[in-house]
Amino acid sequence: MESFFDRYRNLVVLLAILMAQIAGLAVQVRRGSAGQNTLDATDPRGVRLIRLWGNAIVSPPERLIHWTKIGVEAMWTNYIDLGHVREQNEDLKKTVERLRLEQAALLEDARQGQRLQALLGFQEKYIYTTVAAQAYGSSGSDHSGVFYIDKGAHEGLKPDMAVITADGIVGKVRDVFSHPDTAQVLAVNDPTSGAGVILETTRIRGILKGDALGRLEVVGILADERIKPGERVLTAGGDLIFPRGLPVGVVEKVMRDPDRDSFIVILVKPAAHLERLDEVLVITSTEPRFSPEQEQDIATSESQKSAVPTAIKDQVKASEIMAEKLPGLIDPNLPPDQQPLHDSSNPNTVPRPPQPIRPDEFSPGAAESPAPETGAESTPKLQTKRPAIPHVAEGNGGASQPAESPKPQTTTPRNP
Amino acid sequence: MSLLSADSRRDMEIRRYPLLVYTLVPLASLVLQAWLPRVVGRYDWFDLPLVVTVYFALGRRSPIQGTLMGAVMGLFEDALSHHAIGVNGVAKTVVGFLAASVGIRIDVENHAVRLLLNFALSLLSSVIYYFTYRGLLGLTLEWSWLTELMRAVGNSLIAVALFPVLDRLQSRE
Numbered sequence: 001m002e003s004f005f006d007r008y009r010n011l012v013v014l015l016a017i018l019m020a021q022i023a024g025l026a027v028q029v030r031r032g033s034a035g036q037n038t039l040d041a042t043d044p045r046g047v048r049l050i051r052l053w054g055n056a057i058v059s060p061p062e063r064l065i066h067w068t069k070i071g072v073e074a075m076w077t078n079y080i081d082l083g084h085v086r087e088q089n090e091d092l093k094k095t096v097e098r099l100r101l102e103q104a105a106l107l108e109d110a111r112q113g114q115r116l117q118a119l120l121g122f123q124e125k126y127i128y129t130t131v132a133a134q135a136y137g138s139s140g141s142d143h144s145g146v147f148y149i150d151k152g153a154h155e156g157l158k159p160d161m162a163v164i165t166a167d168g169i170v171g172k173v174r175d176v177f178s179h180p181d182t183a184q185v186l187a188v189n190d191p192t193s194g195a196g197v198i199l200e201t202t203r204i205r206g207i208l209k210g211d212a213l214g215r216l217e218v219v220g221i222l223a224d225e226r227i228k229p230g231e232r233v234l235t236a237g238g239d240l241i242f243p244r245g246l247p248v249g250v251v252e253k254v255m256r257d258p259d260r261d262s263f264i265v266i267l268v269k270p271a272a273h274l275e276r277l278d279e280v281l282v283i284t285s286t287e288p289r290f291s292p293e294q295e296q297d298i299a300t301s302e303s304q305k306s307a308v309p310t311a312i313k314d315q316v317k318a319s320e321i322m323a324e325k326l327p328g329l330i331d332p333n334l335p336p337d338q339q340p341l342h343d344s345s346n347p348n349t350v351p352r353p354p355q356p357i358r359p360d361e362f363s364p365g366a367a368e369s370p371a372p373e374t375g376a377e378s379t380p381k382l383q384t385k386r387p388a389i390p391h392v393a394e395g396n397g398g399a400s401q402p403a404e405s406p407k408p409q410t411t412t413p414r415n416p
Numbered sequence: 417m418s419l420l421s422a423d424s425r426r427d428m429e430i431r432r433y434p435l436l437v438y439t440l441v442p443l444a445s446l447v448l449q450a451w452l453p454r455v456v457g458r459y460d461w462f463d464l465p466l467v468v469t470v471y472f473a474l475g476r477r478s479p480i481q482g483t484l485m486g487a488v489m490g491l492f493e494d495a496l497s498h499h500a501i502g503v504n505g506v507a508k509t510v511v512g513f514l515a516a517s518v519g520i521r522i523d524v525e526n527h528a529v530r531l532l533l534n535f536a537l538s539l540l541s542s543v544i545y546y547f548t549y550r551g552l553l554g555l556t557l558e559w560s561w562l563t564e565l566m567r568a569v570g571n572s573l574i575a576v577a578l579f580p581v582l583d584r585l586q587s588r589e
Contacts, residue, residue: 010479014513017487021502021509022552028500029553037554039500047501054495061447137496140449141504142460142563143545144497148450174498186498191558212558214458275457 043175052177055148059137059180063150066136104297111298129285130164131155135185135277145190145210146174149280152181160241162283168247168271169195169235170280183282188248189214189274196236197248202226205236206266208248214274216249218266219257227254233268243286247271431475432587441582442468442485446492461563461570463538465489469508470537470575471582473515474524486512500553507544511537527576534575538568 005012028047032038043051133149151157153176161173163185171187172195186193189210197208197218204227206218218233231251237244249268257263445464453460469489473482490508494501515537524530542564549557 010483010513010517013480014483014509017483017509018506021487021491021505025500025502025506025548025553028502029555036556039555050491050501051495054492057443058446058450058492058496061443062451065447065451135454137450138453139497140446140453140460140465140493141463141497141499142453142458143557144499146496146498147454184498190498192498210558212560213563275454277454 051175052179055177055182055184056179059148059182062137062148063180066134070134100297103294104301107294107298108301129283130281131157131284133183133280133282135280142214145171145187145193145214146184147171147187147277149183149185149282150181151282152176152183153178154181155282156284157183157282158284162242162246163280164242164246164283165272165277165280167273168249169242170272170274170277172241173282185280187274189216189270194239195242195248196238197233198236199227199251200232200234202231205238208233208268216268216270216274218268219263221264221266223256223262223264227251227264227266229253233266243283430477433472433475433585434587437582437585438472441585442472442489446489446496449493450496461566462574463541463567463571464574465493466508466511466538466541467534467571467575467578469512470515470534471579473512474519474533475582475586477516477519479513479516482512482514482516483509484512486510499549500555503545503548503553506548507541510544511541514540530575530579531572535568535572538571539564542567 024046027044028040029037030040131151133151133155135147135149137148139146149163157173157176159173159176163170163172169188171185171190171193173183174186175184177183187210188195188208191210191212193209195208196205198205202224204221204224206221208216208218211217221227229251233248233251235242235244235246235248249270251266252269253267255265255267257265442465445468449462449464452462452464466489469482469486472485473479476482486508487505489512490503490505491501493504493508497504515533518524518533522529522533524533542561546557546559549555550559
C-alpha cells in the first residue's frame, strides 16, 4: 500500500518549499507605525548571508564578462580606430591648458565661498573625495533598480554614500560587500528610492523617485503653473545623502497626481545616462581636500590676487610719508593763534563759501545771535520767510518750480 | 499537440544532461540576466532564469526537480535585488512545478507549444510575484502589466531560440 508521502510526494515537496520561503519572507517584513508593512532597512543575518552567496557566485563571472567587453572596446578604440587622433590630441592639450587656468580661478572662488559660508555659520557639504568605480551588473529585474559596482568595503565605501557621474546623480550605496569587493547601488529611478530635489528657477522643492517603468519623477508638489518643461532639477541637499546643487535632470512633462488632488507629478529626463552607466563616482567624504597640484594652483592664484592690494597699501603708505614731510595747515605743536591756517602770508588761503544771492536760514551767518531786544520789538510778530520748497519738487528737478515772491506766513514747527 | 499518458511519456523521454550543464547553464542564465540589462537598457523584457527553469522542468519531467530548480533560481534572483528574498523564489517554484507537471502530459517538442507554454508560465510567474508582494506581504510595489506582457513575449521568443540549443547538450546514452 502506497504511503501518503509516496502518493503525494510532489505536492508535499512543493508545499514544504513554498512554506519555507513564505516563512522566510515573513521574517523580513515589519509593520510600520503608520500601519503599513515595510521591509527591514537592514537585512536580517540570514537574508544577508543569502545575498552574500548570490553576490559571491554571480559577481565574478559577471565582472569577467564586463572586463572582457571593456577590453575589446579598449582594443578597438586604442589600437584600431585611431583616425584623427593626432589632431584631437593637439586640441585636447590646448583645452587642458585653458581648463587648468579656469580651474584655478574656480577653485579659488569655491574656497572663498566656503570661507564666507563658514563665517555665516552654514554647515554646507562639498564634494571633494570620491572613489571612481565601474558599474558592471544589475539585479536582473526591472522591479529592482539596483546595480553593482566593482568597489566595496576595502575602498572605504559605506551604505548611504551618494553615487554620481559627471552628468548628474545616479543613486546611493545600499549595501557593501568585501568578498568580492563590490557594492550594491540603489538607482534614483527605483520606486523605493528617494532624494530631495529643487527646481532651479522656481525654487520649488519635491521628492525624486522612480516609477514602475523606471522613469524619474518628482512628487509631493502642489500644482504650479510656473513649472515648465525644460527647467533644470537639482539636488536640494536636505536628504543628507546628496550634496546640494548636483544636477538631476530637466523637467520633461508635468502631470496631475492621480492619487492626490491639487498635486502634480513631474517627469524628469535624467541628466545621467542611468541605463548605460559605466564609470561612476562614489562620494566618500564631503570634507574639502585638494590635490597638491590644485593646492599649488590656489597658492599661485592667491599670490596673484594679493599682489594688487599690496601695491595699493604701498601707495597709501608712501602718501602718508609724503604728507608727514610736507607743511600742513594745522601744526599740533603751535598754539591756535599761530597756526599756519591764520597766517596771512600763506598764499593758499582757505576758500570761503560764496555769498548767497537770496540768504535764508541756512545761509552762512544766518544763525548768528539776534540783536538785543527793545520794548517795541519784544512783542511777538510774524516773520517773513521764503516758503519751503516741497520735497516733491526735488524730484522734478527743482528748477521747474516757479519763482515766487516772498509772502508773509506763520512759522510752523518743522518736521523733524 | 498530442496527449499521452503520464507514465508512457515519462518512460519514453526523460532527458539527462551532464552535471556541468546542470551547473553552468543556470549560472550563465543568472549572470546574463544581471549583465544584459546594462547593455540593452530599458528593453530588458526577458527573464532567462525563468526560461532555463521551464526548460529543465520540461526536459526532466520531474515536478520535484522542477520545484527545486525554480526555488534555487528564484532565490538567487532575489539575492541580487534589494527586495525581500523569496518573492521570486515562490513564483519560480510554482512555475517549475507546473512546467514539469505539464511536461509529463504534453508533447513539448513543438515550437508553438513551447512558445505558448513559456508565455503562459511567464505571465503566471508575474501574477504570483505580484500577489506575493502586494497581497501576502502587503508591501507597496510599482507595477506595469504592459512590461510583464512584454516580458512574457520576450521569454517565449527566447525559449523558441534557446531550447533547440540546449537540446544539443543532452547526454547521449
